Amino acid sequence: MGKRISRREFIKRTSLFAGATLAGGTLFESAAFAIAKPVKIGVLPPSHCALSMVHAHLTGTFKKNGVNAEIAYVPDMKVIAQGLINKDLDAGQLIASSFLALNAGVGPYNGHAVPLVTAQFGGTNGGTVVVRNDSSIKGPQDLAGKKIGVHNPLTVQLLIVKTLLKKYNIDPTKDIQTKIMPMSELVGALQRGEIDCFINPEPLATIAKASGAGKDMMLTARIWYKHPCCLVTMRRDLFEKNQEMARSLYLSTLQSGIELNNGASRQGAIEKIHKESTPYSKIPLASLKSAFAVDRSDFDPFPYQSSATVMLGMMMESRALPEGTNIGKMVSDCFLSDFSRKLHTALGHTAPKENTRQEKIASILQDPV
CATH class of the missing domain: 3.40.190.10 (Periplasmic binding protein-like II)
Incomplete structure (x- = not known):
């Protein structure tokens, strides 16, 4: 804080x-x-x-x-x-x-x-991992070495994704970089390439898609349903x-x-x-x-x-x-x-x-x- x-x-x-x-x-x-x-x-x-x-x-x-x-x-x-x-x-x-x-x-x-x-x-549910439309990230296995934007280090969706990454032998403490920024800046940072993806609750993912800034890579509801x-x-x-x-x-x-x-x-x-x-x-x-x-x-x-x-x-x-x-x-x-x-x-x-x-x-x- x-x-x-x-x-x-x-x-x-x-x-x-x-x-x-x-x-x-x-x-x-x-x-x-x-x-x-x-x-x-x-x-x-x-x-x-x-x-x-x-x-x-x-x-x-x-x-x-x-x-x-x-x-x-x-x-x-x-x-x-x-x-x-x-x-x-x-x-x-x-x-x-x-x-x-x-x-x-x-x-x-x-x-x-x-x-x-x-x-x-x-x-419940509501979280989305959003990547750029031209991103090479197709699934969680591609997140190693990537910069992930979130608005809060304690966001539930980030904790869920970190848990998933372990299934792919990705150490979230070493193999990804978490960048904390205001929610209002996540879409712009994605467009400028300052981050490779962001994790956030809705409606930010839908806003990013509507503006052409990004697309869904994964819904957190698919990882932990009704979280x-x-x-x-x-x-x-x-x-x-x-x-x-x-x-x-x-x-x-x-x-x-x-x-x-x-x-x-x-x-x-x-x-x-x-x-x-x-x-x-x-x-x-x-x-x-x-x-x-x-x-x-x-x-x-x-x-x-x-x-x-x-x-x-x-x-x-x-x-x-x-x-x-x-x-x-x-x-x-x-x-x-x-x-x-x-x-x-x-x-x-x-x-x-x-x-x-x-x-x-x-x-x-x-x-x-």
């Missing part, structure tokens, strides 16, 4: 971004007539993992459930993490592996551990102090997540978001629907603890987590699967009976919890 962002700098960054994207230049989109204390939720548009929160706001679901939600559109995932550290944000979208690192206070969050919880996968991308995250202290609000917030985002994950209702939901949310409206609707197509980018919301265990194992292998970390305790403390199941039931939706499932990466069954 580097230098810690002050509260004043956090407000400055979100204000500048919001001024460019939100009608009227206000920092937060407020739920009109809500009487409850505002709950500030940070999201990174136009990602698919933000959609359940954005949709719950636009449809009035937060308001209906008594949540005075203020949605902050921010330009970088680091701003959400810093907002949670500083308590400028109460909840938000966070990369699953960043969520785990921030809980543990390791990696870029060394010394800044913040207890967080989640009751929902914000998005989590980002989580709907809340500070543990807020969750414990105001459980009724937390329940109402997750009821709202789960309802939207379930609707988005349903192929029959997804298109209408995307059309509404495209029409009413400025960052998403800047992308052609056809491209947005293509990027968020079923099995390409999904929203299966149940927070499987087995997925968290697999991610922690990958983080440990990538040296992003110290050996000896109590993985079982971290998972049970952070991933509120039982709580999520009760909310699914309250919504009339059938949730998985177990908190774990078989997890396969590159056709290899992972160790059980």
Whole structure:
């Protein structure tokens, strides 16, 4: 994470971004007539993992459930993490592996551990490895010696690809070069030849294809089907102090997540978001629907603890987590699967009976919890 962002700098960054994207230049989109204390939720548009929160706001679901939600559109995932550290944000979208690192206070969050919880996968699948149209890279076996662009060193999709590379006897610590850059610069860097490919969640891959800058080489869903991308995250202290609000917030985002994950209702939901949310409206609707197509980018919301265990194992292998970390305790403390199941039931939706499932990466069954 580097230098810690002050509260004043956090407000400055979100204000500048919001001024460019939100009608009227206000920092937060407020739920009109809500009487409850505002709950500030940070999201990174136009990602698919933000959609359940954005949709719950636009449809009035937060308001209906008594949540005075203020949605902050921010330009970088680091701003959400810093907002949670500083308590400028109460909840938000966070990369699953960043969520785990921030809980543990390791990696870029060394010394800044913040207890967080989640009751929902914000998005599943959604990652793509994109190469130039004239690239000689045809498959993962061709990535040895290549420069790979990513917007965050902890992005789940990078960890997944690194795991796959080992099947091809490629050592991700020595045989590839990872270049970290803002998400907005990845397509340009690919075009200029500064990187050989990039790994990123949608809709960036679809944008690159539409502009002629690149093409799909591989979907991360083909490596680990229904893998989590980002989580709907809340500070543990807020969750414990105001459980009724937390329940109402997750009821709202789960309802939207379930609707988005349903192929029959997804298109209408995307059309509404495209029409009413400025960052998403800047992308052609056809491209947005293509990027968020079923099995390409999904929203299966149940927070499987087995997925968290697999991610922690990958983080440990990538040296992003110290050996000896109590993985079982971290998972049970952070991933509120039982709580999520009760909310699914309250919504009339059938949730998985177990908190774990078989997890396969590159056709290899992972160790059980």
